[in-house]
Amino acid sequence: MSSVDKQLDELKTDVEQQIPNDITVTDVKYEGPELVLYTPDPKRFAGDGELVRKLASKFRKRITIRPDPTALTDTTTAEEKILSVIPEEARVTDLDFHHDTGEVxxxxxxxxxxxxxxxxTLREITKEVGWTPEVVRTPPIESSTVSNVRNFLKQERDDRRDILERVGRQIHREQLGREEWVRISTLGCCREVGRASFVLSTADTRILIDCGDKPGAEGEVPYLQVPEALGSGANSIDAVVLTHAHLDHSALIPLLFKYGYDGPIYCTEPTRDLMGLLTLDYLDVAAKEGRAPPYESEMVREAIKHTIPIEYGDVTDIAPDIKLTFHNAGHILGSAVSHFHIGDGMYNVAFSGDIHYKDTRLFNGAVNDFPRVETLVMESTYGGRNDYQTDQADSEANLVEIINETYEKGGKIVIPAFAVGRSQEIMLVLEEAMRSGKIPSMPVHLDGMIWEATAIHTTYPEYLRDDLRDRIFHEDKNPFLADEFNHIDAGEEERQDVADGxxxxxxxTSGMVTGGPIMSWLRHIGPDPDSRLVFVGYQAQGTLGRRIQTGWDEIPVPNPNDAGRTSTLSLNMDVSTVDGFSGHADREGLMNFVGTMNPRPEKVLCVHGDERSVQDLSSALYHEYNMRTFAPKNLETFRFK
Incomplete structure (x- = not known):
């Protein structure tokens, strides 16, 4: 008998001692980080609201109750009873019964x-019908991504259960390492922006944190081939943790499965959906530009199938010696500061991912309150000495002024923006400005993935700023449903009509002018001196966006009639940059994030910024807070214990 089977037998005995004698538990299994109890008495569990909570507290696990098939009411009767229990105002749109797990x-x-x-209400449903209810939101804006992900996971339920059982056994395996040490190896995004990737290692475990591409630098990928990562075999990695879905952090996650990885990916639920959306588009853009994609779409589906979503604040076992907790990072939908508790209180590491410290229209500011943190791995995108962003109110006023000036000249405003995060922030600014009369009401055309990404935002309002979440709950107040917003879905013909209108x-998209529909808009509107191109987000070194921002007015654009070839375009439209809309904290925000951390870390690794930014921030943190700081290069390893 394996150590895990022995552990499960002991758990079953312990559970039976904790529950009333007239409740039966027939089996106990691990599924990912959860402990699953199988029982012919689900109604008894549901009748005692404290019982599952007491078991979860006793065993320090999330507990799921799975009913025996004999305990289930037939689906026709169950549907009637469930709908009678749920208030009509809840607007139930679908019930999907799964006999294999007893879930509805x-x-x-x-x-x-x-x-x-x-x-x-959930307990009442189980008391009535025996089925275990699971609840998902009907998107206020129809989302093909959310629908496709849910349908795919439904089709793959059997495979997914096998994956979860295997992962559960891996998490709860016996610890082998007698030594106690913690190392971080840098595989990318050190003294550069993009290709974020790190390995967190202990004597028992290796965790890969992020695996992204580098904007504007085709072929520059993380150093996955080194022994600390895939060089020892793809499954020498125990788990992957994804801080958020932007491609410089997520683009190459599916590549891991091409190389043979078969383990879990931990992220928030919206990050899972957005990763699917962005990586599939990543492949589509590569194909349209005549580049060989690094992996097939099947690998994206594998990544989604292996994802285990975690909510903010849930402490989750991901290895025998590591617990993971996600906290809001304030950067984009579902972005997470990732806190790792290693060993039995031996060491604690937090990876900031990308953060925004102050509240924005979209999100509450990043969380920096943890039980313990000895080392912080900290983004430094705007960590330079002079990287101070304009106050958000001033930024919005600046954008309003630019829009009014361009409108009066009869021109059009073109804003390259990331589909996820900045676009929705700008949409909120424009909706409020038009509603209050600060700018004239006019069409706002959303091209690329922006409409789909917005639909995903409305599916997960609990991840948004408190007051925005409340507005989305009231359909007549949902700002994303304003009449001015128009989804461009007819391609070049519709773009030409807009350009002529x-x-x-x-x-x-794309926010850094590295491809996608923005290239078409530059062809259509770039020659018009009355129109204006407005940058509202970071433009990385090497991207066409950065070159335009620094004065290029003769730019290469793809030839629409000959894929893979480019022509030169004279850019006559005005070019402006409006700071303050970035999803990243500026220098002051980064300093305050560390300075107000509770507790304050002993060491900080400054990463994800150009050389000047990481060194400036590292030096400032050292002098201001008297802590050990580093500006590592790629392929360095730090031992912390």
Whole structure:
């Protein structure tokens, strides 16, 4: 008998001692980080609201109750009873019964009303029908990504359960290492922006944190071939943790599965969906530009199938000696500061990912309050001595002024923006400005993935700023449903009609002008001296966006009639940059994030910034807070214990 089987037998005995004598547990299994109890008495568990909570506290695990098939009401009767228990205002749109697990997935416009206070309605459902309810939100804006992900995971339920059982056994395996040490190896994004990737190692475990590309630098990927990463075999990595979905952190996650990785990916639920959206588009853009994609779309599906979503604040076992907790990073939807608790209190490391410290229209500011942190791996994108962003209110006023000036000249405003995060921030600014009369009401055309990314934002309002979440819950107040917003979905013909039409605003991907529909808008509107190109996000070194920002007015654009070839375009439109909309904290925000951390870390590794930025921030943190700081290069390894 393996050590895990022995452990499960002991757990079953312990569970039976903790529950009333008339409740039976037939089996106990691990599924990922969760402990699953199989029982013919699900209604008894549901009848005692404290029982599962007490078991979870006792065993320090998330507990899932799986009913025996004999305990389940037939689906026709169950559907009637479930709908009688749930308030009509919850707007249930679908019930999906899964006999293999005894779960019923309830899709509703207002999931909170299905859950009830402290889960009371969920328990009532199980008491009535025996089925274990799982609740998902009906997207206020129809999202093909959310629908496709949910349908795919439904089709792959059997495979996914096998994956979760295997991962669960791996997490709870016996620790082999007798030594106690912690190392971090840098595989990318050191003294550069992009290709974020790190390995966190202990004597028992290796965790890969992020695996992204480098904007504007085709072929520069993380150093995955080194022994600390895939050089010892793809499955020498125990788990992958993804801080957020931007491609400079996520683009090469599916590549791991091409190399043979078969383990879990931990991220938030919106990060999972956005990773699917962005990586599939990444492949599509590569194909359109005549570049060989690094992996096939099947690998994206494998990544999604292996994802284990974690909510902010949930402490989760991901290895025998490591617990992971995600906290809001304030950067994009679902972005997470990742806190690793290693050993039995031996050491604690936090990876900031990308952060925004102050509240924005979209998100609450990044969390920096942890039980313990000895080492912080910290982004430094705007860590330079003079990297101070304009106050958000001033930035919005600046954008409003530019829009009004361009409108009066009869021109159009073209804004390159990341589909995820900056676009939705700008949408909120424009909606409020038009509603209050600060700018004239005019069409706002959303091109590329922006509309789909916005739909995903409305699917997960619990990840948004408190007041915005409340507005989305009330359909008539949802700012993303404003009449001015138009989804460009007819391609070149519609773009030509917009270019030939009246004043408007165009929000288009890609945010760094590295490909995608923004190239078409430059062809259509770039020669017009009355129009204006407005940058609202970071433009990395080597990208066309940075070159335009620094004065290029003769730019290469793809030839629409000959894929793979380019022609030169004279850019006559005005070019402006409006600071203050970045999803990254500026120098002051980064300093304050560290300075107000509770507790303050002993060491900080400054990464994800150009050489000047990381060295400036490292020096400032050292002098201001008297802590050990580093500005590592790629392929360095740090031992912390």
């Amino acid at each position: 997935v309830i899709e509703a416009g207002k999931p909170g009303m299905v859950i009830g206070r402290h889960g009371a 009246d004043q408007c605003i165009i929000l288009s």
